[in-house]
Amino acid sequence: MPVPKRKTTPARQGERRSHLHLEEQQLVECKQCHQPKLSHRACPACGDYNGRQVLDIEGKAQKKAEKAKKEQK
Numbered sequence: 001m002p003v004p005k006r007k008t009t010p011a012r013q014g015e016r017r018s019h020l021h022l023e024e025q026q027l028v029e030c031k032q033c034h035q036p037k038l039s040h041r042a043c044p045a046c047g048d049y050n051g052r053q054v055l056d057i058e059g060k061a062q063k064k065a066e067k068a069k070k071e072q073k
């Protein structure tokens, strides 16, 4: 198995890791409800995408409420 000839110095390690950072999320305003949302994604607040309803927001909320009720018992 190949083994590194020299120990990686802290400076080299830092240079390598200088590119390891998270990108800031690019938020755009939803045309339907004007909430911030990720671009090229359906709006989590109203379920709208490109002027079309694609997520069942009410059904999801209902299911969540039912589940919470069940777990309470």
Ligand SMILES: [Zn+2]
Pocket: 030, 031, 032, 033, 034, 035, 043, 044, 045, 046, 047, 048
């Ligand atoms: Zn929306």
